Structures are given as C-alpha cells and as structure tokens.
Amino acid sequence: MINIKDKKYKEIVKDILRNNDFKKLYNIEHHGISRYEHLNKIAYYSYKIAKKLNMDYRSVTRGALLHDFYLDGNERSSKDKFTDTFIHPKKALDTSSKTFVLNEIEKNIIISHMFPIYPALPKYKESVLVNIVDKVIGCKEMIMEYHYKFKYNFNYLFVLGLLILNS
Numbered sequence: 001m002i003n004i005k006d007k008k009y010k011e012i013v014k015d016i017l018r019n020n021d022f023k024k025l026y027n028i029e030h031h032g033i034s035r036y037e038h039l040n041k042i043a044y045y046s047y048k049i050a051k052k053l054n055m056d057y058r059s060v061t062r063g064a065l066l067h068d069f070y071l072d073g074n075e076r077s078s079k080d081k082f083t084d085t086f087i088h089p090k091k092a093l094d095t096s097s098k099t100f101v102l103n104e105i106e107k108n109i110i111i112s113h114m115f116p117i118y119p120a121l122p123k124y125k126e127s128v129l130v131n132i133v134d135k136v137i138g139c140k141e142m143i144m145e146y147h148y149k150f151k152y153n154f155n156y157l158f159v160l161g162l163l164i165l166n167s
C-alpha cells in the first residue's frame, strides 16, 4: 500500500476514504491487489500529474478515486468478471453518484475511464489523464499478478516433481 503524506491530497480524499461502502473495497480483489489500493494508486499518481500540468486536480483526484467504485467483488463467477470489464464504468458511476455529489468532470472521468472498451468519450483533458494513468498502472498490476501466479505454479510443479522423483 502506498504511503501518502501530501496534506492537500489527503484533504481532497478525506470524506471518500471515511465512507463505509468505500472501505468495503479493501476486501475486494482487483488485478491481484485490493480495489481500494488500486483506486488510491490511480488517484495519487493522477493528482501528481494533474497538479504539474495545471489541470483541475481536485476533480482528477476524486474522479480517479471513484473510477472503479462498485461493490461486486470476489463472489463473481469468471464469466461475470469478464462481463464487468465492459460494463463496470456504469456501475461505478451509479454507486459514486448515489454516495457522493459529483461534478461533470468527475462523472466523465468515471464513465470514460475504460474508453474505447466502454463507449463513453473522455470529454475533458482531466478524463484523458485518468484514462491513461489507469491503463498504464492497471497493465503493470496485471503483469505482476500473472507473474506471481506463474511463479507460484512453477514452484508448485517443481516441488511436486522433486517429490515424485524421490518416491
């Protein structure tokens, strides 16, 4: 989990991190880590870049923190998880709008973060930024997830092989 000390960032995300439904994301797996951690990572890196580029960094941070805020989790079948890849921006926008007051930029950041897989266009430069940060970090997380799974399976087969040879 990244350790964030930036006071301004903490102020922007305070109410979201305190929300009880949002805290549930801590127990939902997402790209091999928790969805809570994934969202915090995307929000913080997007915040840093948006500040440097003189964008509306408050909307960037909040939109990024909520971009995958939906509560369907580990209980889903592989088929449902696959389907969610294509429809979850809508789920995240519904959950976020019901829980927090969102401005137009934040709404667009959430609904367009999977463009072009989900057909909602990023209408603001802030939405384009979060779309890119999520893709870059999301891909890295997925590579790490498969790397660990591969390593685990390899070690498992290696030990199994040794046991068979010794028996």
Ligand SMILES: [Fe+2]
Binding pocket: 067, 068, 088, 113, 114
């Ligand atoms: Fe997503």
Ligand SMILES: [Fe+2]
Binding pocket: 038, 042, 067, 068, 134, 138
């Ligand atoms: Fe994401």
